[in-house]
Amino acid sequence: MEVKHISKVIHHQTILADIEFEVIPGNIVGIVGRNGAGKTTLLRSMAGILKPTKGDITIDGQSIFLKPSLKAQTIFVPDSSEALKNYSTKELIYLYKSIYPHFDQQYLEALMNRFSLEPINKIGNYSKGMKALFTLIVAFATKAKYILLDEPTDGLDVIIKKQILQILIEEVADKDVAVIISSHRLDELEFMANDVILIKDGRVDSHYELDSMKELYKKIQLVFETELPEEIAENTYVLEQTGRVSTVLIPRDSTAVEELISSYHPLLYEELSMSLEDYFIAKLGGDDNV
Amino acid sequence: MFEKGLWFQNYKQSKFIIWILLVLFVLQMPLQAILSLETWTERAEQAAETDEYVYEVQAWDINQIFSQGMFTVFVAVALVLLASLLIGLERNTRRNDFTFSLPYKRSTLFYAKWALGVTVITGFFALNYIPSYIIIHQSEFAYGLNLVSSLEIFWAPLLGYIFFYTFALLIGAITGEMVSQVVLTFLLGFLPLILLTLFQEFMQVHDFFFFSIGSQPRFITYLTPFYYTIGEMGEMIGIFLAVLFTIICTLGGAALYERNKIEYNGEFLIFKQLNPVFIVILTIIIALFGGLIVSSLAPWGANALRIISYWIGFSTFLLFALLLIRRLIIMNITFSGKPT
Amino acid sequence: MYFHIDPKSSIPLYEQIVNQVKDLTIRGLLHPGEKLPSVRELSSKMVINPNTVSKAYQELERMGLLVTVQGKGTFIADKTENTVTQREKDKLYKEMRKTTIDCIYAGLSKEEIITWINDCFSGKEGKEDGS
Structure with missing residues (x-):
């Protein structure tokens, strides 16, 4: 079909x-x-x-x-x-x-x-x-x-x-x-x-096969001295941000993004386990998701 | 047209009115025949007692039983309801999603509805016609049957009902829900007559005539679908027109149903391009009707006053019509919420 | 037959199943010749896509851990036939070497490391991996 x-x-x-x-x-x-x-x-x-x-x-x-x-x-x-x-x-x-x-x-x-x-x-x-x-x-x-x-x-x-x-x-x-x-x-x-x-x-926002999904992105928890730098926010999917702690989604194989993050010297850089829902929320718009 | 699944489904959603239709036919024909025989016998006895004349059944008496009178109006109403249960109500509920997801052409769905109604009408009509005919035929008033033709008492009412039912289905193909279907069927079913009456009144009030008014021109009768149900067509031309209009309405209805945009279910009309047409017709009718009502309150002799009151009525109702039409255009009646 | 899936894990689902079958077999909880649930049964029990299960089974079969008998079902292979390629062996060697070095730096003695390896061979309860 x-x-x-x-x-x-x-x-x-x-x-x-x-x-x-x-x-x-x-x-x-x-x-x-x-x-x-x-x-x-x-x-x-x-x-x-x-x-x-x-x-x-x-x-x-x-x-x-x-x-x-x-x-x-x-x-x-x-x-x-x-x-x-x-x-x-x-x-x-x-x-x-x-x-x-x-x-x-x-x-x-x-x-x-x-x-x-x-x-x-x-x-x-x-x-x-x-x-x-x-x-x-x-x-x-x-x-x-x-x-x-x-x-x-x-x-x-x-x-x-x-x-x-x-x-x-x-x-x-x-x-x-x-x-x-x-x-x-x-x-x-x-x-x-x-x-x-x-x-x-009304548009296909993305279309993927499930197994490849998890290999494409990773979820990272970041803590900075001050708030999340804007440049990082622009280049990642921000899942959650509470005070100085933020959780973002980044492409798994993007050294550019990782270098960008390390250039801001995060106090904490930790990979978290990720579910598809994280991806969904990131794509479809933040915490106000229905 | 003969998919038994569709027959079953259509019957299931309209059986209530189908059985009412049977009851109506029973009341109209066999029961009325028996009661009429009683009445005629009584009258004949009275006539014999007073010795002044011999009572004779008239053609009118026979027509009352088969093709005219109050019951034919009830039958017409029942037919409109039947058509609206089959198309209109389906639109108000989620049932339309079900039928349209089935592996049939939409025109096939339409023909199945048409075939069910026509079968019911023909079956019930014949079923009641035959015993009623026999009852009268066996009585001393059998001669009455010679006063009428089979065109008048069989073909005209039967084909008239079928046409009117088909007409109601056609209206169902363009309206978005049940109430609109019923209202529009009646409105359009009377439209030529309504327009004639309203224009005549308009001209009379202004004492200005585009065309002479006298008795109702016959072509208006032919063009008014409702007349086909009340035994007005007992002649070749009427029969011919009933068949012709039935064919037009069936094919037209199927073609329109095929182009159905059911996302507009629950709204006044399915075809948005028809909106202006109906707005104009409705506005004119309502405004003219307002004029007719208000001017009739004025005394007959006072011509100027009548004209003034006509226009007061006209403009008030015009305003009212515009408000009503705005509501009509934005209305949406679906019983289980609009699916997103 | 129990498989645990961890929705949050970054390991793909079919790999989680592969790892668990390996683990259960090594620990002796699955015997050679034992019948595994069919793709249909297992996917239904776990409420996961049948393709995922069949992908895992195919992978295990390729590794020689499972055999499928047409019309009868899927069974644990009699012994783990060595079907690993030289490249995979090299990869495993590197991983083993890295882990061993990590262990040495963590202050483990050679004996301790060897005991762990022996545990694996004898099928003793080890820390469950793969999830």
């Missing part, structure tokens, strides 16, 4: 601008950005719900907008199951079965058993966590190749969250599917996604 230079303008406002990337089955792609960055709009475009103002979404080289039958290979799971809340589990299975020809009812029932989800008369009556689990299981049961999940774990308790992520990982391990997850929480995606796309103001 390819996202080809898509842009979306709504009410003369640019929500997405020239977004491009490729999704290859077998991968978990994380779409990360702050609230309002355009993650949902991007996912809805990839699901064919919104037509991009410019650009195209293709599967096997063909546009999903010109050939909607290709969308049988994708399934979109919105952050609320509002749309189908009045369906019974049985009705919902019937609905999906008649739309997705490869719907795997056995798989669905096996997973419902595993998580002790009882069939119900109204899906809206499931608890929040059960709803999330159920919609996810249904999505995987369609045998779609590209699973688009909008904030799948938002507002769920740890146990359900873990169960959901586990199903997801098992699916990717077992089958040739790609899972595309949007989230504003990087820590959840950190070890799951092998490809993270950072979106800021």
